Ligand SMILES: Nc1ncnc2c1ncn2[C@@H]1O[C@H](COP(=O)(O)OP(=O)(O)OP(=O)(O)O)[C@@H](O)[C@H]1O
């Protein structure tokens with residue numbers, strides 16, 4: 082489908098309501114769904130030869146279904162290269178999808194199909210959807226002052242200027258635990274945690290409904306991670322935010338997420354409420370991820386988890402269940418038939434032929450992060466806020 086075809090006749094009023102859309106094999110969406118994704122694919126072409134012809138494709142995301150309810154945090158986890166970032170970006174059309182439907186319950190416009198929107202409509206929609214990136218060092222322009230970085234969305238949309246803009250910047254910096262006078266400084270003058278706070282202030286500028294947090298604490302020291310996570314939780318309550326929280330570290334996900342979706346080589350292989358996923362995983366890949374949760378060590382940054390065996394390439398995945406070459410429970414059928422993601426319990430989906438019969442090992446849900454999150458100072462909005470780490 083080309084862009085013209087997709088946009089032909091599309092207007093804001095065309096999308097179906099959440100009650101009409103289903104996911105998986107016909108499961109209705111919860112009424113308070115903010116974002117729903119069905120059959121989403123993103124394939125990147127592989128070019129070769131002198132003429133740079135397309136000789137294959139990287140199926141980074143290959144047909145995934147999930148939903149996020151308003152006000153909740155959905156974690157998206159999996160090993161490096163399994164398609165988490167591509168899934169997040171394609172869901173909100175920062176990458177053009179290869180196929181699939183995405184429904185967003187826009188507070189102003191009602192339910193809209195993101196894949197149908199024109200570029201102008203999309204720009205309007207993106208004021209309600211923002212991103213926080215992994216690397217607070219490269220995601221902020223070093224030539225801009227902090228004030229200019231946070232002001233950017235208002236300048237692009239020509240929404241505020243002069244005193245009103247200065248006041249809003251001061252308010253946003255305060256809300257994320259920085260000080261209004263920080264507006265005149267450049268990003269290099271700040272620590273990693275402070276830079277991530279600047280990125281969060283920029284993301285909150287337009288009062289978004291949905292924030293895609295792509296490994297927002299992975300590059301930070303563990304003690305600072307806890308403080309930034311607390312800040313994200315405080316802001317969620319204060320501003321009624323919904324998060325898609327991408328991470329490889331399951332201990333981080335456990336603390337902040339209401340539900341967790343697990344990805345493996347372009348597919349969702351399990352999705353369940355956090356407590357349930359940790360106690361009763363029903364897909365062997367989730368069991369392996371849980372067993373690999375790193376031991377708490379406040380001196381170390383979290384590292385990508387490593388499981389035994391290689392992650393298959395999404396350009397050349399194995400037959401049947403993609404996890405079968407690494408799965409201790411694999412049987413003959415696993416090499417031949419790929420199990421679909423199917424509902425195995427209320428709010429619990431799993432893609433395994435033997436989901437109901439395997440007795441997989443969960444882990445007790447930790448009440449603490451690697452560094453005691455409860456003990457970590459939370460960045461409360463205050464005009465007297467101390468300089469946060
Ligand atoms: N622009 C691109 N062109 C071609 N291939 C890409 C592109 N972006 C991502 N890929 C490939 O798609 C797959 C999924 O990548 P993605 O970055 O989404 O994974 P990820 O789960 O976010 O990994 P990480 O944990 O390392 O961030 C990888 O094989 C990656 O090499």
Ligand code: SF4
Pocket residue numbers: 364365366402403404405406408409410411412415420432433434435436
């Ligand atoms: S379908 Fe088979 S290979 Fe795949 S996770 Fe289940 S048991 Fe393992």
Ligand SMILES: [Mg+2]
Pocket residue numbers: 165166167
């Ligand atoms: Mg990524």
